[in-house]
Structures are given as structure tokens and as C-alpha cells.
Amino acid sequence: xxxxxxxxxxxxxxxxxxxxxxxxxxxxxxxxxxxxxxxxxxxxxxxxxxxxxxxxxxxxxxxxxxxxxxxxxxxxxxxxxxxxxxxxxxxxxxxxxxxxxxxxxxxxxxxxxxxxxxxxxxxxxxxxxxxxxxxxxxxxxxxxxxxxxxxxxxxxxxxxxxxxxxxxxxxxxxxxxxxxxxxxxxxxxxxxxxxxxxxxxxxxxxxxxxxxxxxxxxxxxxxxxxxxxxxxxxxxxxxxxxxxxxxxxxxxxxxxxxxxxxxxxxxxxxxxxxxxxxxxxxxxxxxxxxxxxxxxxxxxxxxxxxxxxxxxxxxxxxxxxxxxxxxxxxxxxxxxxxxxxxxxxxxxxxxxxxxxxxxxxxxxxxxxxxxxxxxxxxxxxxxxxxxxxxxxxxxxxx
Numbered sequence: 001x002x003x004x005x006x007x008x009x010x011x012x013x014x015x016x017x018x019x020x021x022x023x024x025x026x027x028x029x030x031x032x033x034x035x036x037x038x039x040x041x042x043x044x045x046x047x048x049x050x051x052x053x054x055x056x057x058x059x060x061x062x063x064x065x066x067x068x069x070x071x072x073x074x075x076x077x078x079x080x081x082x083x084x085x086x087x088x089x090x091x092x093x094x095x096x097x098x099x100x101x102x103x104x105x106x107x108x109x110x111x112x113x114x115x116x117x118x119x120x121x122x123x124x125x126x127x128x129x130x131x132x133x134x135x136x137x138x139x140x141x142x143x144x145x146x147x148x149x150x151x152x153x154x155x156x157x158x159x160x161x162x163x164x165x166x167x168x169x170x171x172x173x174x175x176x177x178x179x180x181x182x183x184x185x186x187x188x189x190x191x192x193x194x195x196x197x198x199x200x201x202x203x204x205x206x207x208x209x210x211x212x213x214x215x216x217x218x219x220x221x222x223x224x225x226x227x228x229x230x231x232x233x234x235x236x237x238x239x240x241x242x243x244x245x246x247x248x249x250x251x252x253x254x255x256x257x258x259x260x261x262x263x264x265x266x267x268x269x270x271x272x273x274x275x276x277x278x279x280x281x282x283x284x285x286x287x288x289x290x291x292x293x294x295x296x297x298x299x300x301x302x303x304x305x306x307x308x309x310x311x312x313x314x315x316x317x318x319x320x321x322x323x324x325x326x327x328x329x330x331x332x333x334x335x336x337x338x339x340x341x342x343x344x345x346x347x348x349x350x351x352x353x354x355x356x357x358x359x360x361x362x363x364x365x366x367x368x369x370x371x372x373x374x375x376x377x378x379x380x381x382x383x384x385x386x387x388x389x390x391x392x393x394x395x396x397x398x
Contacts (some may be wrong), residue, residue, distance in 0.1 A: 001276045004344060017098035022391045023078050026398045027082025029388045030103050032319045033381070035075035038110065040377040042067055047370045051363055058114050062124045062169075062177060066350070068307070070125065070162050071110050076315045077158075078102070078132045079193070081151070083326060085136050086398075089143035094135055102131060122166035136338070151347055154191050158184050168250060179235060186231035193224050193254070196279055200261050203321075205271045207331065211265035215257070222258050226250035230289060240294035247290015254283045270333035272319050274341040278313030281345070285310050287374035301355050308373075309348040316344050323384050328393035336383040343376035 014021040023029050045063035049056040082102075086093045094102060106372035116124075133155040140148055164180035167173040197220045204213035230246040232238075238246075258279055266272035285306035290299040320337050324330065333341070347369045354365035392398060 016389060019100060023389050024096050024099050025391075026086070026095060026326060027099060027102075028079040028319075028322055030099065031075045031079025031082070031106070033385060033388055034103065034106065035072050035079070035315075036319070036377040036380045036384075038075065039068075039072045040129070040374045040381065042072065043370045043373050047366055049213060050366070062199060063113060065178065065181050066165060067113060069111070069181055069188070070129075070158075070165075071106075071113075072392035073188055073307075073315065074129060074158065076319060077107060077155070078106070078128075078189070080322065081136055081155070082132070085139050085148070086177055088148055089139050089145050091139045091143055093139065098135075098194065102128070102135075105131060118166075118170050122163075122170070126163050126166060129155060129162060129163060131302065133159060134312060149192070149196050151194065154187055154194075158187055161187065182303065183231070183235050185303055185311070186227075188311050189285070189306050190224065190227050190231065192278075192282060193227055196275075196282075196314065197223065197257070200275065200279065201206065202270060203275060204261055204263075204266060207269050208262075208265040212261045213262040213265070214260055215247060216260065219257055219260075223250070223253045226253050227286065230286060232287060233293070238293070243293025244290045246295065247286055247288075251283060251287035251290065252281075254286060258283055270338045270341055271317065274313065274317040274320075274333075274337075277341070277345065278310050278317055281305060281313055281348070300357060301352055302353055304348065308351060309345065312348075313341075313344055316340055316380075319380070320384075323388060326392070326398055327387045327390075328396065329387070334383075336379050340376045343372050343379070347372035347376065 005248035012055075016023050018024075023033075042064070045054075045059055047061040048054040050061070082093045082099075105124060105128045109121075109128055112121035112124050133152055137149075137152045137157065140152060142144070161180040161184040164173060164175070164183075165177050168175045168180065182302075196233040197215060201213040201215045204211050226246065226249045230243070230250045233243040233246045258276070261276065263276040263280075264274070264278070267278050285302060288297045288305050289299075292299045293301040320333065320340070321331060324332075350365050350369035350372060354362050354369065357365055
């Protein structure tokens with residue numbers, strides 16, 4: 001008896017624009033890609049305008065500061081949380097057309113920043129974070145997951161910071177538009193401290209056999225409280241001694257916490273040492289912000305250390321680790337990841353060095369920083385774009 005002819009089991013994947021495409025199965029996929037692409041382009045664009053090599057227009061210093069927080073960093077936070085909440089609750093997070101709508105809203109905010117009428121810009125830009133917070137809150141309440149409700153509150157506070165930014169920008173509130181952006185940076189630092197405390201010891205124990213990483217819950221709480229106190233002192237322009245005292249306390253508590261995570265055990269594991277390096281930069285940034293209160297360190301240097309150093313370093317560590325895990329790949333870094341983990345702190349070092357110079361030397365240092373920064377995210381895109389737009393290797397959903 002003749003066997004039936006073999007059938008072709010190949011099924012073409014839906015076009016990327018289709019809500020059924022792999023790109024729209026979990027929030028990390030489109031938002032990690034968009035964040036990396038935006039980071040790679042936005043910093044050089046600002047630098048070209050700053051150096052007078054292109055018309056400045058809306059791409060000025062305020063645009064740069066706002067967009068690196070409410071464009072780049074917020075996209076990563078959205079992608080991470082829209083993925084993590086599914087694990088925390090067991091409920092499906094936005095996907096398909098719902099996820100596409102969130103992505104369109106984020107893109108609309110970036111486009112509106114380049115010249116839309118102020119009211120339209122404010123509406124679409126502010127709406128994104130509240131839409132993300134609402135999506136997360138609904139799932140946490142359905143699952144009765146109260147432990148993670150504070151994270152939803154942080155996202156809502158980020159949305160309030162962005163609202164205050166737009167009100168200040170348009171003269172409705174008599175405050176500097178920089179103040180709410182600084183507030184958002186410190187909220188993100190707080191979020192890094194909260195999530196880092198949850199996953200840091202566990203990642204280290206699992207990824208570095210023999211490590212002695214552990215945490216002390218009361219110390220974790222004290223670390224977060226100290227960062228919050230420092231943020232209040234900085235934003236309220238408290239007396240210099242108060243900011244220094246708060247920064248010193250936050251530094252010492254978080255340094256003790258960091259030591260308990262046994263960072264030296266991770267030196268052979270890039271996915272781990274990149275995480276620990278980022279937290280070390282956070283610890284240093286807390287001290288720098290305290291010293292900025294009495295003028296020993298510039299506020300710009302301290303905030304760059306926290307934002308471009310600690311926050312972006314943690315972003316690099318997490319968008320590689322979570323993307324690998326959620327696409328069915330091993331949690332092992334290759335040369336592209338290691339290159340990214342090295343390029344980002346080098347970019348931060350060059351940016352901090354620029355504060356030491358004037359004239360052409362400052363421009364050269366800023367250019368070097370921008371090149372290293374952009375190269376880090378180009379490396380990420382070349383490595384991860386094919387993975388994030390294709391189904392999981394193991395055939396599982398997500």
C-alpha cells in the first residue's frame with residue numbers, strides 16, 4: 001500500500017502589522033524594540049542640535065530630558081510590567097489589538113513632541129502612562145494581588161509627573177518643567193530599587209551556584225524609604241545639610257544591601273554582573289545626589305549617574321534577560337550582550353567626563369558618549385529584533 005504523500009506543514013507567519021503576529025503576543029516585544037530604536041536615534045539627534053549641526057527646533061535640552069524619561073525609559077517599564085503582571089496574576093495582559101493601541105499611543109506622544117499643538121501633545125503623552133496603569137490595576141484587582149499594587153501606584157505617579165510637566169510647560173503651573181522630570185527620574189530609581197530587591201538575590205542564587213546572596217526584608221524596606229526621603233529633599237530643595245544627610249543614609253543602606261547580594265560571585269556571568277554593576281551605579285548615584293545638595297557634585301552629574309547609569313544599565317540587563325527567557329532561549333549572554341553591557345557604562349563615563357570640560361573638549365566627550373550609547377542599542381536591535389518578531393522557540397504562547 002502506497003503511503004500518502006507528505007504534506008507541507010509550513011505555515012507562513014502573519015505580517016507584523018497583523019494583531020496575530022508574534023510581535024503582539026506580549027508587551028515586552030514591541031516596547032523593547034521601540035525603546036531601543038528610540039534610544040539609538042534620540043540621543044544623536046539631540047547632540048546634533050546641541051552642536052548646531054542641525055536646526056534645533058523642538059529638539060532642545062528640555063525635549064532631550066523629557067523624552068529620555070517619558071519616551072525611552074517609560075516604554076521599557078511598560079513592556080516589562082505588561083509582561084510581568086501576567087506572571088504575577090496568571091491573567092492575560094494586553095495583546096493583539098489592545099497592545100497595538102498602547103503602542104500607537106506611545107508613538108503618538110513621541111511624534112507630538114516634535115511640534116503638535118500643546119494641548120494635543122499633552123493629551124496623548126499623558127494618556128499613555130495612565131492607560132498602562134489602568135491595564136495593570138484591573139488585572140491586579142481581578143487576581144486580588146495586593147502585593148504589587150504599589151508598583152501600579154508608581155506608574156500612576158509617573159503619569160502625574162508627566163501631567164505636571166505639561167502644565168508647567170504651558171504656564172498653567174508656576175514651576176520649572178524640569179522639576180517633574182527630575183521627580184520621574186527619582187521615581188524610576190525607586191522602582192529599580194523595589195524590583196531589584198525582589199529579583200537580585202534570587203537571580204544571583206540561581207545563576208551563580210555557590211553564591212551567598214540573601215536579603216533582609218527590613219533592610220530592603222529601609223533602603224526604599226531612604227531613597228524616597230532623598231527624593232523629597234531634592235525636589236523640595238531642602239537645605240543642603242538635609243539633602244546630604246538623606247543621600248548619605250540612602251547610600252549606606254543600599255550599599256549594605258548590595259554587599260549582601262554577593263556581587264563578586266557574578267563576575268563570570270554577564271547577565272548577572274550587568275545587573276549588579278547597575279545597582280552599584282545606583283548606590284554611587286545616591287551619594288552623588290546627596291553631595292549635590294551642598295554643591296560638591298553638580299546636580300546634572302548626579303542625575304546622569306542615576307538615570308543614564310543605574311536606570312539604563314538596569315534596563316539593559318533586564319531587556320536582555322527577560323527577552324531571552326520569554327522567547328524560549330537560554331539565560332546565557334553572548335558577545336552582543338556583553339558588548340552592550342560594556343558600552344552603556346562607558347557612555348555614562350564619557351557623559352560624566354563632559355562635565356569637566358568646556359568648549360571643543362566638551363563636545364568631543366559628548367559625541368563619544370552619544371556614539372557609545374547608540375552603538376549599545378544598535379547591537380541590541382541587531383541581536384533581538386529577529387527574536388522579538390518571531391514566535392517562541394519552544395512553541396509556548398507569549
